[in-house]
Amino acid sequence: MPDPCGSQPVGGDRSDLFELRSLLYRASHAQRQLMHPYMASVGLGTGQPKLLSYLHRFGACSQRDLAEYYELDPAGVSRMLDALAKKGFVQIAPAASDKRSKTVTLTAEGERVARAWDAACREEATVMLRGFTDEERRAFADYLARAHANLKAYGKALTGSAADASAAPDAAPAPCEAAYAAAPAAGTAPEGVPAHA
Template sequence: MSIGLHMALVKTSHAQKNKTRPGMTKIGLSPGQPKILTYVSEHNCCMQKEIAIALDIEPATVSQLLNNMAQNGLIKRSAPAERKRAESVSITEKGQSAYKKWLCLCKEIEEVSLQGFTKEEQEQFLDYLSRMYYNLTDKILE
């Protein structure tokens, strides 16, 4: 009996999360924070609304994650007077350090995940995932 695509994706995603979580905890990050940290490190001084749109996360969830990240010193918010209408979000030195550790962890997990795949197979796999994402969202996977 062959496993279906949906279950294969679910199980693989779950396995990847199980491999990632211990390292993420060691870095001091909780679920949801790494993707926000990644976005903010690439788009410094961004707005909360931009983060929510780019990452397909509810604004209330982004707000809660940003509050926790600010409390932990990973990001900082500008004073509303600086931007008149809304706060902007930027990454701190502590956030940059956590982000670098996160990238190292991701690279380690990726190497384990793709053991036995040729370079061509890795590129094809990423292409397939990108196409699937586009089919489901009408968005380019970035």
């Protein structure tokens, strides 16, 4: 499959950026491959574990809270919660303060599954971060949080300026062009990321 950003990076050779994107994808894929069998063994489908984990950590909440926290489509969250309710993991009831809103709580079985899932996630994180110092773990978390914030801000800027962009197509670079323009020169990959020729 061709690179969605095009075959020639803007601003010169940026193979280190390709490596970074590839490493992020591969780490995410390895995590999913590791956790999917366990997820299925406790009766959870795609996307459902994070909802149980949120409820286990924060307690009862609205469907809207879950959708906003995980930046998901509310209708998709509603479908996942309906499936969790059918399995007996959550209870969905009208909110006391607003009958149009729904409150979601874990059942006893949902608590059991959430605890088991969270234990599996702790084990997975221990394996994933093996050999990292406490300082490196904090830095890694900071890098991920900053990358997420950058992407969210850029996405909002793109969607917020859609009308302006159609009037002046050169006003904002395409997402990949902006990333390439801001990326370090080839061979100067971020610390901890190998720079390959």
